[in-house]
Amino acid sequence: MDEVLQVFLTFLRLGALSFGGGMANLPEMARVLIAKGWVTQQEFADGFALGQFVPGPNMLAVVFYGLSAAGLPGVLAALFGMFLPGAVGAIWLVKGWQWMARSRWSRALRKALVPIAMGLSASMVLILVQLGVDGAAWLLGVSVAALLIHRGVPVVWVMGGGAVLGVLVGLVLA
């Protein structure tokens, strides 16, 4: 039970801080979860990759991390912790949005969050490359994937293509 509470509080903190959407807090999440011994570096990167296969917000890798940390109760603890802060705020915004849309600081905040989110995304790419990409060949793969998606190839196809390519590379090296 203690462990589950730990998981909940850890993800609540990460959830409350993940400004900039998506997995902007991924670098911090990686450091915290690995330091607590809930996942290894390899598992963290693998969990993130698995998360790309499922529909929904790509933050769903937290299911994997919660399971690894504290079993099934850990899954619920991680999910609640991660999604609760934003959801509560989003529900409250229904009442407050007209005031919010008019207020000057909220417009300034929204403008400021755009470049801040860019900086967070860049940090996220850096930590993912450090954790999960070994070898220059995979860096080439990252660039090709980015190019394909940029050209409008559906994301699911590119992910599937990455899996197939990974298996082929594994077969050649084996």
Place this chain on the structure above:
Amino acid sequence: MIPGVRVPLFELFLAFLQVGLVAFGGGGNAQLYQALVLKRGWMGEREFLETTALVRILPGPIFANAAAHLGMRLGGLMGAVLALVGVLAPGSLLMLLLSFAYFRFGAVPGSLAESALDGVAAAAIGLILATMVRQAPVALDSLKATVLAVGVFVTYGILHWPLLLVLLVHVPVGVSLYWREAAHPWGEVEVPPHG
């Protein structure tokens, strides 16, 4: 009272569940738009865009926050809960199955499963890069924007400051840099999501 349509809860849940089933690869907001505005006409285009822009100031995935917010508008508190469950449940269950398989059968370093995951991880990083390339011209349109983005990247990505500290430094600086522009309600730019 909240203006707009009040939707029966069961229909609302089904609509969000359908989005939760098909929203692959971070295209969640685009799917919500399809389902709520185009297909069912539960809200106007402008209302949809304004509310999804607004939830960006909240922490957490924009897609999940947008779902909770829209659910609340369309069906009250229960609507918000059902909307959130609808978009999260399919992916969470699938993720749980995949995670069980991973820990049970193990992705041994050097195994085929492991190299398949390496390939997916590379593609996933590519997705983030592609999104950044697409947003960069709009997001980094001025010197102050570039300074903010670089400041965050250096302190967070390279120097490994805690995220809270990074935000405590950059958010107030950012708000004051944009204070002048924020005097007027026009000129807000939306970059549509992928998918």
